Amino acid sequence: MNEALARIRRLDAQRPWVLDAVLAVVIFVAAAASAATPAAQYRDPDAIVYVLIALSAAPYALRRRWPLAVLVLASIPVLALLALGYSSAVIGAALFLAAYTVAAHADSLVTALAIGYAALMMVLVAAVAPTAMGIAALVTNLALFTGAFALGRSAHVRRENVALLQERAQLAERARADEARQAVADERLRIAQELHDVLGHSLGVIALQSGVAAHVIDRDPAEAKASLVAISRTSRTSLAEVRRILGALRTDAGTTGYHPPPGLSALEALATELTEAGLPVRIHVHGVPDQVPAALDLTAYRVVQEALTNVVKHAGPARAEVTVRYEDGRVTVQVDDDGRGSAAQGQAPGGHGQLGMRERVAVWGGTLQTGPLPDGGYRVLATLPYEPQEHR
Numbered sequence: 459m460n461e462a463l464a465r466i467r468r469l470d471a472q473r474p475w476v477l478d479a480v481l482a483v484v485i486f487v488a489a490a491a492s493a494a495t496p497a498a499q500y501r502d503p504d505a506i507v508y509v510l511i512a513l514s515a516a517p518y519a520l521r522r523r524w525p526l527a528v529l530v531l532a533s534i535p536v537l538a539l540l541a542l543g544y545s546s547a548v549i550g551a552a553l554f555l556a557a558y559t560v561a562a563h564a565d566s567l568v569t570a571l572a573i574g575y576a577a578l579m580m581v582l583v584a585a586v587a588p589t590a591m592g593i594a595a596l597v598t599n600l601a602l603f604t605g606a607f608a609l610g611r612s613a614h615v616r617r618e619n620v621a622l623l624q625e626r627a628q629l630a631e632r633a634r635a636d637e638a639r640q641a642v643a644d645e646r647l648r649i650a651q652e653l654h655d656v657l658g659h660s661l662g663v664i665a666l667q668s669g670v671a672a673h674v675i676d677r678d679p680a681e682a683k684a685s686l687v688a689i690s691r692t693s694r695t696s697l698a699e700v701r702r703i704l705g706a707l708r709t710d711a712g713t714t715g716y717h718p719p720p721g722l723s724a725l726e727a728l729a730t731e732l733t734e735a736g737l738p739v740r741i742h743v744h745g746v747p748d749q750v751p752a753a754l755d756l757t758a759y760r761v762v763q764e765a766l767t768n769v770v771k772h773a774g775p776a777r778a779e780v781t782v783r784y785e786d787g788r789v790t791v792q793v794d795d796d797g798r799g800s801a802a803q804g805q806a807p808g809g810h811g812q813l814g815m816r817e818r819v820a821v822w823g824g825t826l827q828t829g830p831l832p833d834g835g836y837r838v839l840a841t842l843p844y845e846p847q848e849h850r
Contacts, residue, residue: 479519480840486515500545507544510535514549521559526568526575527685533579554606559611562617576603607845615814642815644819669820716784722747724789728763729780736839737776738769745784754844757818758782761826764815765793765838773797773836791844796835815840 480628489511493503502792517528539546553576560572572734583591609792626802656767671685688708720728722743727728729739747755776797783790812828815838819826 470643474522475519477502478521481521482515482518485518485549485552486512489515489547489579489814491553492548493545501543503544506537506542510539510544511549514539515777518552518556521556522563523562525556525589526572527573529553529560530575531774532556537582537586540583540591554602557603557606558613559839561607562613563610564614573603573607576607607703638813642817646817664692687765689831696847720759721752722750722758722762722789723779724759725762725782728759728766731777732766732770737766740765740777740779742781743784744782747784748786750784751844754789754822754842757822758789758842760818760839761815761840762791762793769793769795769797769836776835787843787845789841789844791842793838794831798834 481516490508493507493511496749507811514532515533523529533556534551536546536553539549561569564572577600580603582597582669583599668685668689671682671689674685675682725741729741732739762782766778766780768774773795776795778793778795781790781792781794783792812826816826816834817838822842822844824840826841827837827839830835
């Protein structure tokens with residue numbers, strides 16, 4: 459049953475004239491059947507009756523395409539039936555449907571014209587067939603036409619409101635998508651700016667060590683060799699970092715000055731700051747940093763910083779624990795809080811904060827897991843792999 463109704467709705471949306479044509483046939487059959495047994499005050503039916511009924515019913519096949527024209531064309535045969543003394547019980551009542559259609563599918567000006575035409579038609583009927591349109595009948599028909607126009611206008615307004623809500627929903631969806639894309643672009647730009655600082659430091663080290671090597675190469679070849687080895691190691695590290703993001707991020711030429719980026723070693727200072735702000739934070743470190751790339755160290759710090767910032771913003775009264783694990787070729791950072799669970803982060807899976815963290819982690823080919831804890835609270839777990847560097 460539901461599938462059949464769905465098919466009818468699809469057909470009506472694609473070819474409304476099909477159902478309207480069926481409606482026109484139904485109106486003709488019902489009116490013809492009614493005319494076959496007229497009341498005593500009307501003339502007996504003949505061929506003229508059925509011709510006029512057919513002429514009045516036919517326009518309903520296009521009632522939603524040209525509603526005002528249908529109302530006018532359908533009413534003329536009805537007026538002729540009344541003028542000739544025939545019954546118009548069903549075919550005349552169909553004019554209320556025509557009036558409803560005008561109000562439901564036409565604009566305000568056309569509806570106003572239709573209302574004026576309906577009033578004029580009632581006056582004509584009263585003048586042409588006074589026996590069929592007495593005062594009581596006139597008042598009744600005026601009331602029915604008023605109701606038909608009012609119902610049609612209500613349907614028109616409701617349909618416009620639905621269309622407006624759908625349009626707003628589409629605009630809101632596009633706005634959310636644009637905001638998400640902008641958030642990703644902004645986060646990439648921030649990563650590029652921070653990486654600019656890291657690479658600037660690496661290139662400064664290379665420049666310094668190459669100068670030392672050039673200065674001592676004649677009198678101290680061993681020291682020159684050590685400088686060259688350090689240059690090789692630093693350049694390979696920098697090249698690996700550039701390859702991870704080349705083509706995906708942009709640097710900002712407006713950045714001036716050098717500010718060493720923070721890393722996991724700065725977590726204690728971050729914890730102290732947040733504790734003083736009202737969020738007690740404890741730091742747990744397992745393992746020893748083993749030549750962790752500076753850019754990855756920065757990424758891990760930013761992930762922890764973002765997670766703790768979300769706790770401050772959304773978790774309410776809470777405590778947080780940060781666990782850092784240094785393993786062979788991998789750094790894992792975990793932030794747990796005992797706040798209000800998934801609502802604490804204030805983030806859907808597509809939230810901007812998590813988008814930023816996922817973008818940072820994805821640069822290193824890592825993974826990010828977020829979600830509520832079984833006993834309440836929220837967890838952010840990031841795993842960042844890297845290629846271990848040569849020891850000095």
